[in-house]
Amino acid sequence: MNQDELKKQVGDEAVKYIQDGMIVGLGTGSTVSCLIDSLGEKIRQKHLHITCVTTSKNTSKHAKEQNIKLIPLDDVDHIDLTIDGADEISADFQGIKGGGGSLLWEKIVANISDNYIWIVDESKMSNKIGEHFKLPVEVVPFGSKQLFRRFTKLGYKPTWRMDSKGEHRFHTDSDNYIIDLHMGAIEHPHHLADSLIRTVGVIEQGLFLDRVNAVIVGHDSGPEYMQARP
Numbered sequence: 413m414n415q416d417e418l419k420k421q422v423g424d425e426a427v428k429y430i431q432d433g434m435i436v437g438l439g440t441g442s443t444v445s446c447l448i449d450s451l452g453e454k455i456r457q458k459h460l461h462i463t464c465v466t467t468s469k470n471t472s473k474h475a476k477e478q479n480i481k482l483i484p485l486d487d488v489d490h491i492d493l494t495i496d497g498a499d500e501i502s503a504d505f506q507g508i509k510g511g512g513g514s515l516l517w518e519k520i521v522a523n524i525s526d527n528y529i530w531i532v533d534e535s536k537m538s539n540k541i542g543e544h545f546k547l548p549v550e551v552v553p554f555g556s557k558q559l560f561r562r563f564t565k566l567g568y569k570p571t572w573r574m575d576s577k578g579e580h581r582f583h584t585d586s587d588n589y590i591i592d593l594h595m596g597a598i599e600h601p602h603h604l605a606d607s608l609i610r611t612v613g614v615i616e617q618g619l620f621l622d623r624v625n626a627v628i629v630g631h632d633s634g635p636e637y638m639q640a641r642p
Contacts, residue, residue: 418533418630423447425628425635426495426531432460435488437521438475439496440468440514443531447495452478465491467521468514469585485521494525498532498620500545501627505640506601508541510548510618513573513584519616522623533630541619542598548573548618549591549608556589559613569594588615 413421423446430436430451438444438451448471455462456479465485466472475482496518499511507530509515522528538544551559563570573582573590581589598604601619608617622641629636 413630413632415533415535418632419443419531420446420450422531422533422628422630422635424450425637426529427451427454429493429495429529430454430462432458432462434462434492435483435490436462436464437491437494437496437525438464438466438471438480439494439518439521440466440471441497441512443497443533444471444495445474447531448474448478448480452480455480463488465494465521467496467517468512470512471514485524488524491521491525493527493529494521495529495531496522498530498536498624498627499618500541500543501530501532501537501624502541503537503539505624505627505638506541506622507620507624508545508547508618509620510550510590511545513548513582513590515548515618516550516584516586516588516616519620522620527625528623530624530627531630532627537629540597540599541601542595546571546592546594547598549593550584550586550588550615550617551591551613552615553587553589555613556591559611560591562611563591563593567595586615 427450498507500508605619
């Protein structure tokens, strides 16, 4: 199977965990896009009553195209299940997210979710986070060059996230910038996460630690369900 086929595989598998009457959080990215297509089809075929909260404007647009009922995050007191992608997952189920630029909204939604599942193809699994993917950090535009200099001095090898044409800095849905840190394997992710979030001007960082309940991984042999924590 190619990567697109593996993404569809885990998207189809993840829909099995969505039940009638649920409030569901929908993540962001190409793998979640496959999930949205499968969910829309399931809702139509089985006449399910599913209400969804989204983590990005792009996800909202796609969900509306599938006639999935959406509700603002502030109108719910909890989310039964959120399903999202991940950019890298370590052997102990710690993750890096934000490759699509939605880490802030994704983390807010994750925080009020009773259950949280990541869906990925097998290329996203690694021994330690940071080995194969950059660490996104969302920052306010004001003073962002000062933060960039600070990260450079700390040896984090920062780069600006640019738009699809590479002409302008990428803007998140909250109109912030993203600085990507190219650090290699992260030996102490909890310490790094704490240090980054305490840095004035940093809105959020892409380390998703001790959060996910399960991961569904796409393989040529079929989807694998991996329990991360209760």
